[in-house]
Amino acid sequence: MAHAAFHPTALSVNLNKVALVRNTRHLGIPSVTRAATLCLEAGARGITVHPRPDERHIRLHDVFDLAALLQAWPDREYNIEGNPFHNLMAVAREVKERGLPLHQLTLVPDSEGQFTSDHGWTFPQDAERLRPLIAEAQALGARVSLFMDPEPAQMAAAKAVGADRVELYTEPYAAAWHTSDRQNQLERYRAAAQAALDAGLGVNAGHDLNRDNLTAFLRTVPGVSEVSIGHALIADALELGYAATIVDYNRCIADAFA
Incomplete structure (x- = not known):
């Protein structure tokens, strides 16, 4: 087992796209567990x-x-994300019933047929229905992260409903990377992360982060504990291989703290 030098921000690899390619045939390749290893x-x-x-x-x-x-x-760490009003809680319960590790549940308000996650929870609208599910997840021993838009005024409400962390939905930042709006978007995320930290929440981030935009994000946005990256990372791995890709994403993280 390899031991890496750990940086302040953890890189979590989303393997959905590996499974998507595998599912187009009945051969079991590419292997999701091999990719994870x-x-x-x-x-x-x-x-x-x-x-x-x-x-x-x-x-x-x-x-x-x-x-x-x-x-x-x-x-x-093992992070399972999904909508707690669909299948997520049943999946989490079975993982724990089998005595298997589960470190974090990220609750995402996506619809069943949704192409990809594209918005966060809103408060006070979602508060009462989320509260018992957050408590159940924590009783299973999992940290709870809520998928949230970068709205500073929403962070205290996420804490009040019982969340441990928020995952800031970063697609608007990524979409602005090559535009004049980049700095405005960075400021939005900086303010939202600071509001989350001030409320006593941990901060995660994810969605369309990549090797171009990751370092600038982490330099500007305070206290990011984890970035979850899937689509861009797996696309890079098709060209570079998994190992070189992970090394370079960790370089991007390290550069932010240099």
Whole structure:
């Protein structure tokens, strides 16, 4: 087992796109667990999956196979994300019933057929229905992160409903990377992260972060504990291989703190 030099921000690799390619045939390749192993060996700090009800990418057996794999990596984390009003809570309960590791549940308000996650929770509208599910997730021993838009005024409400962290939805920042709006977007995320920290929340981030925009984001946005990256990272891995890709994403993280 390889031991990496850990940076202040953890890189969690979302493996949904590996499963998506595998599911186009019945050969079991590319292997999701092999991808996870190579990423962990190269220094990834965690693995993320988003098992949607239609199993269009990650399937239920993948969730358990990866949890079993992570038993051999006690210093790494397993993050399962999804809508707690669909299948997420049942999946989490079964992981724990099997005695497998589960470090974080990221609650995402996506619809069943949604192309990809594209907005966060809103308060006070979602507060009362989320509260018991957050408590249940924490009773299972999982940290709870809420997928949120970068709205500073919403952060105290996320804390009040019981969340441990927020995951800032970063697609608007990524979309602005090559435009004159980049600095305005960075300021939005800086303010939202600071509001979250001030409220006593941890801060995660994810969605369309990549090797071009990651360093600037982490230099500007305070206190980011984890970035969850899937689509861009797997696209890079098709060209560079998993190991070189993880090394370079960790370089991007390290450069932000140099």
